[in-house]
Amino acid sequence: MATLTLENVAQTYNPGEDPDRWALKPLELTLESGRTYALVGPSGCGKTTLLNILSGLVTPSHGRVTFDGVDVTSTPTRLRNIAQVFQFPVIYRSMTVRDNLAFPLECRGWPRSRIEERVRAVAEALGLADGLDVPASRLSADEKQLISLGRGLVRDDVAAVLMDEPLTVIDPQLKLSLRRKIRQLSDEFAPTVIYVTHDQYEAMTFAQELLVMSEGRLIQRGTPEQLFESPSSTFVGWFVGSPSMNFLRGTLERGAARVGEHLIDLAWSPPVPHGSEVTVGIRPEYIRIVDGGSHPGDASETSVHGRLVAVQDHGESRVCEIQVREQQVAVKVRREVHVPKVGSFVDLGLPRSKCLPYVEGRLATCGD
Numbered sequence: 400m401a402t403l404t405l406e407n408v409a410q411t412y413n414p415g416e417d418p419d420r421w422a423l424k425p426l427e428l429t430l431e432s433g434r435t436y437a438l439v440g441p442s443g444c445g446k447t448t449l450l451n452i453l454s455g456l457v458t459p460s461h462g463r464v465t466f467d468g469v470d471v472t473s474t475p476t477r478l479r480n481i482a483q484v485f486q487f488p489v490i491y492r493s494m495t496v497r498d499n500l501a502f503p504l505e506c507r508g509w510p511r512s513r514i515e516e517r518v519r520a521v522a523e524a525l526g527l528a529d530g531l532d533v534p535a536s537r538l539s540a541d542e543k544q545l546i547s548l549g550r551g552l553v554r555d556d557v558a559a560v561l562m563d564e565p566l567t568v569i570d571p572q573l574k575l576s577l578r579r580k581i582r583q584l585s586d587e588f589a590p591t592v593i594y595v596t597h598d599q600y601e602a603m604t605f606a607q608e609l610l611v612m613s614e615g616r617l618i619q620r621g622t623p624e625q626l627f628e629s630p631s632s633t634f635v636g637w638f639v640g641s642p643s644m645n646f647l648r649g650t651l652e653r654g655a656a657r658v659g660e661h662l663i664d665l666a667w668s669p670p671v672p673h674g675s676e677v678t679v680g681i682r683p684e685y686i687r688i689v690d691g692g693s694h695p696g697d698a699s700e701t702s703v704h705g706r707l708v709a710v711q712d713h714g715e716s717r718v719c720e721i722q723v724r725e726q727q728v729a730v731k732v733r734r735e736v737h738v739p740k741v742g743s744f745v746d747l748g749l750p751r752s753k754c755l756p757y758v759e760g761r762l763a764t765c766g767d
């Protein structure tokens with residue numbers, strides 16, 4: 400396991416290109432040994448480029464990459480001591496499951512008994528222990544990808560495990576348990592894992608830390624809780640979370656946000672003049688629908704009036720769309736919560752501590 404650093408690393412695939420269009424803009428990054436990271440962001444934001452720079456498949460156009468302080472910028476992949484798991488299975492079809500898992504350890508000259516012990520531990524964690532002698536060619540696509548994952552996690556002496564969308568081909572029913580198993584293996588053997596995914600739910604449930612990218616830049620890094628509770632920009636609030644964070648555009652008035660007839664109390668007052676544009680960011684999970692039977696909000700809550708225009712059933716929860724003047728607000732409620740009829744007028748309770756102020760797309764600092 401190693402600490403990985405990128406020092407002023409940037410990548411352009413077209414020499415002479417305007418730096419504003421580079422696939423990866425200059426980046427300083429330290430990834431600590433033994434932690435699990437998820438790289439997330441919209442398609443084309445530079446996730447794979449960053450992963451390929453770490454693996455050595457791409458030599459960056461600028462900057463330096465180090466593993467535990469050793470410069471590996473121009474070191475080829477095979478000499479970087481990393482394990483990789485790709486979207487599709489990379490296994491030896493003619494070998495048994497056991498031999499596939501053992502192969503990376505045999506190449507490193509591990510003693511037979513240690514190989515057997517390690518292969519068994521990984522196979523058990525991934526649910527492959529009963530079929531160790533089965534040829535890989537006989538397995539389903541899901542099982543083949545499990546072997547790939549096992550091969551990626553079998554060595555405990557790699558600098559890092561790099562995974563590029565490893566669960567794409569896996570059956571959705573299996574994904575949840577598999578994420579848990581990968582997490583269990585990672586916790587047990589504590590490799591440094593960098594995991595690229597399109598699926599922010601997968602990232603939130605798997606990684607200790609998320610790195611959110613957009614247009615070749617690292618926009619925010621933090622624990623799933625930090626990204627959920629305090630997105631540093633409206634982009635992160637929109638990208639992380641399902642449904643996205645709500646954003647209500649207004650103007651600053653006496654430390655609150657004026658949105659039509661509503662004066663919404665903010666978690667803190669941003670350091671901008673009275674009358675400036677301010678956007679209130681609030682997660683759908685924190686808004687309460689106040690129906691006839693529930694208590695009206697107290698001073699810690701702003702009451703906002705709107706019309707319920709749609710309800711989406713998500714099984715364990717429901718997402719209500721409420722039209723507040725010309726803006727749409729999503730409210731996520733647990734299944735057992737009473738939801739009024741579509742078309743009715745409702746009052747919403749917005750807790751002050753959850754109403755974050757954004758100015759020009761950035762989370763504002765406290766102006767007090």
Ligand code: ATP
Nearest residue numbers: 412413422440441442443444445446447448449597
């Ligand atoms: P996706 O989620 O769709 O895989 P990504 O976030 O991994 O996207 P990259 O694949 O790193 O993004 O691509 C970043 C930018 O670099 C994109 O504009 C892409 O078109 C460009 N790019 C990537 N690889 C190459 C290449 N080999 N040659 C030229 N341009 C490339």
